[in-house]
Amino acid sequence: GEDVEQSLFLSVREGDSSVINCTYTDSSSTYLYWYKQEPGAGLQLLTYIFSNMDMKQDQRLTVLLNKKDKHLSLRIADTQTGDSAIYFCAESKGSNYQLIWGAGTKLIIKP
Amino acid sequence: NAGVTQTPKFQVLKTGQSMTLQCAQDMNHEYMSWYRQDPGMGLRLIHYSVGAGITDQGEVPNGYNVSRSTTEDFPLRLLSAAPSQTSVYFCASTGTSGEQYFGPGTRLTVT
Numbered sequence: 001g002e003d004v005e006q007s008l009f010l011s012v013r014e015g016d017s018s019v020i021n022c023t024y025t026d027s028s029s030t031y032l033y034w035y036k037q038e039p040g041a042g043l044q045l046l047t048y049i050f051s052n053m054d055m056k057q058d059q060r061l062t063v064l065l066n067k068k069d070k071h072l073s074l075r076i077a078d079t080q081t082g083d084s085a086i087y088f089c090a091e092s093k094g095s096n097y098q099l100i101w102g103a104g105t106k107l108i109i110k111p
Numbered sequence: 112n113a114g115v116t117q118t119p120k121f122q123v124l125k126t127g128q129s130m131t132l133q134c135a136q137d138m139n140h141e142y143m144s145w146y147r148q149d150p151g152m153g154l155r156l157i158h159y160s161v162g163a164g165i166t167d168q169g170e171v172p173n174g175y176n177v178s179r180s181t182t183e184d185f186p187l188r189l190l191s192a193a194p195s196q197t198s199v200y201f202c203a204s205t206g207t208s209g210e211q212y213f214g215p216g217t218r219l220t221v222t
Contacts (some may be wrong), residue, residue, distance in 0.1 A: 031209050042201055042213040043154075050208075088154070092209040097142045097161070098169075099211060103153045 004102040006089055011108040019075040020105045022089030025070060029091040032065065033076045033099065037086045046074070046087075076098045076107075113137050114212075115204050124192040124221045132187040132217050133205035134202030139214070142205035143185040144169070145177065147198040148216075160185055192221045 004024045011018045012018045020048045024032065033048040049063045049072075062075040076083055089102040118133045136143065139159030146158040160179040174196060176188040189196060197220050203211040 031117070033210060035213075042215045043203075043211075045210050045212060048208060048210050090211075097205045097209050098144075098156065099209070101154045103151075 004089055004091055004100050006087075006102040006105045008103065009106050009108065011110060012079050013110045014079060016079055018074075018079045018083065018107055019087075020074045020076075020087050020107065022072040022074075022102055023070055024072065024089070024091045024100070026091055026093070026100065027067070027070065028069060029093070031092040032059075032063075032072050033090045034063065034072075035088040035090065037088065037104070039085075043088060048089075079107075079109060081109050083107060115202055115212050116212035116218050117200075117202050119217060120215065121218045123131070124189070124219065126192060126194060126221060127148075128192050130141045130189050130192070132189075132200055132202075133189065134185045134214060135183050136185075136202075136204040136212070137183065138204055138206070138212065139182060140204040140206060141182065143179070144205070144211065145175070145185070145205045146201045146203065147171065147196075147199060149198050156188065157200075189219075194221045197221045 006022050031048050034046045035043040036046050037043045060077045064073045086104040086106050088104045090099040115136045139163045145157040146154045155171045157175050158177040160166045163182050166177050200217045202214045205211050
């Protein structure tokens with residue numbers, strides 16, 4: 001079946017790197033996405049990666065895609081208090097533009 | 112570019128009342144969606160539209176109606192509000208790589 005799985009919580013110290021992991025099941029997915037949701041706010045698109053790529057970097061964010069293991073990760077370098085949020089992974093279902101969503105990982109920053 | 116806008120931000124209804132949640136986008140996107148977000152349930156798709164005049168049901172459509180008379184607007188109607196419809200509602204508009212852009216959300220309480 002279709003499923004996107006994420007750990008519910010991740011706790012890191014301020015200044016360390018955060019690595020949020022996601023596994024998906026649909027090998028035909030064309031794009032995979034990362035979203036950030038701060039308390040009381042909507043979902044903000046952080047980045048996305050095309051399925052024929054292995055890595056994408058954007059400032060402090062690095063996305064790694066392992067197609068063989070259907071594993072996606074989001075690394076946030078030098079984690080700051082402003083990175084405290086819930087991070088959602090999602091995969092596309094191809095031409096009908098529907099996304100399959102993970103349940104979200106809450107990133108907790110320790111001082 | 113305002114992106115995706117939603118009104119109202121907050122709403123309290125009594126059981127049995129009806130209301131319309133407004134959503135508009137100025138990005139000329141064909142595909143739009145409505146989700147609800149509940150604690151522990153993640154994002155669930157209510158209805159979606161692939162263009163003006165075309166709508167379809169998502170995962171949890173019961174109790175909701177939609178219409179799409181223009182590309183810009185995609186209102187969600189609650190026909191007879193029930194406490195089970197207490198939730199946060201998000202409208203999203205989809206870009207050319209399947210990435211979804213979200214509005215700020217409407218927080219609805221049904222008493």
